[in-house]
Amino acid sequence: MPNKNYTRREFIRNLSVTTLAGLALPLLSSCSREEVEDFLQKHYLEMNEDEKKQVIAKMERRYFEQYGRKFQISTKEALPETLWGYGLELSRCIGCRRCVYACVQENNQSRYARQLHWIRVLRLKRGNLINLEDSEHYYAPETVPEKGFVYLPVQCQQCQNPPCVKVCPIHATWQEPDGIVVVDYNWCIGCRYCIAACPYKGRVFNWSEPHLPKDEVNPNVHYLGNRPRMKCAVEKCTYCIQRVREGRYPACVEACPTGARKFGNLLDPKSEIRYIIERKRVFRLKEDLNTEPKFYYFFES
């Protein structure tokens, strides 16, 4: 008999390690290798280039199986010297909701059960613009614009001081260097703190697997933007990150039939958004909350 005296401390330590290993073995062996890989996938910001490539190859393969389309998942980083800003002319918006459905199409949102929209067009009584509690977004007249109403489209305001980022317990959402607030859908645990924290109702939640028709899928996607999401992920407007980082206007800007929507780089003095801020009467929603939105509403003066 080897004469080895175990102290009580050593005994407990060995026991707990054995127990943990014993518990983990059936747990991990009951999942496939892919599921283990998914479970252990790193946070997007902590991945190196090789890991990103692997994850993207895996995702492209899965999307192909699910939607039958070849996806191009971009991981393009923020362009240098850019800070994106948005302008919306309220005197021109007629409340036709073309932007809402262009966004759904571009950003692969769930179409039904549950339907998710990133843009919400509020209808307010004329002269009552500050009273958002009296707004209505289910309005359905035969034709627009209606007499005596103004329309106020609201989407993520890309705050420079975003409350949704502050409350996320696991850093699944953050602000990119070009000012866009993005979500790592794989890292998100679906606690919905950010939805509660957002004063603009800019975020929506996938209560079930999204319903995305195969023939309406947009295969040009960005990892942090419009790639198809999964159940329990929070999603939001990203100013069409997949487009603006290529220098292309967001889908809602291109869809607006009255040209009320404007977009540009706040750091470029010659950009359209800077022209608006310097020459028009602009305001931002709920400025008193100190969220510093980069979404400027303005009037024709």
Added chain:
Amino acid sequence: MQKNLPGLAILLLFLFTIPSIAVEAGKDFSVPPPPFTEGIFPCSSCHASMGTNRKKRELKDEHAEIRMHHAETMRWCLDCHDAKNRDKLRLYNGELINFTESHRLCGECHGNIYKDWRAGIHGKRTGYFMGPGKRTYLLCAHCHDPHEPKFKRMIPEPPPFRPTDRRNAK
């Protein structure tokens, strides 16, 4: 004249089938061809053999679909369309311009809006706002009918489903 006709036709075809380039304040941007009713251009194909009647009247035989709601009490066709060369528009100073440059004519009255349009605030730009990608800039006439510039009322897209909507349930 007869000899030059095919050449002229090819020139016009070239002008109006490919997106033309408008040069404005040292800036080049492409605009889609002007929104003509099909088969209406060139105007001279009918008007060349017709006399000029400057009298303000109700149009019955041709162009009867044009509703004039653009300061109609003080305006008539030949204020903007040139009487001699019907394929051109006419500025105040008598300069003749192509339909692809119609924004210059609009800008003569609507100066402030024209200034905003050139900066990209009024009107609509699509495509790429920076980089080498193509940017398209719409003319005034693409959104506003010059004879009746006020926007028509529109049928809105459907409202979002209410949370209790059956289409929102599994």
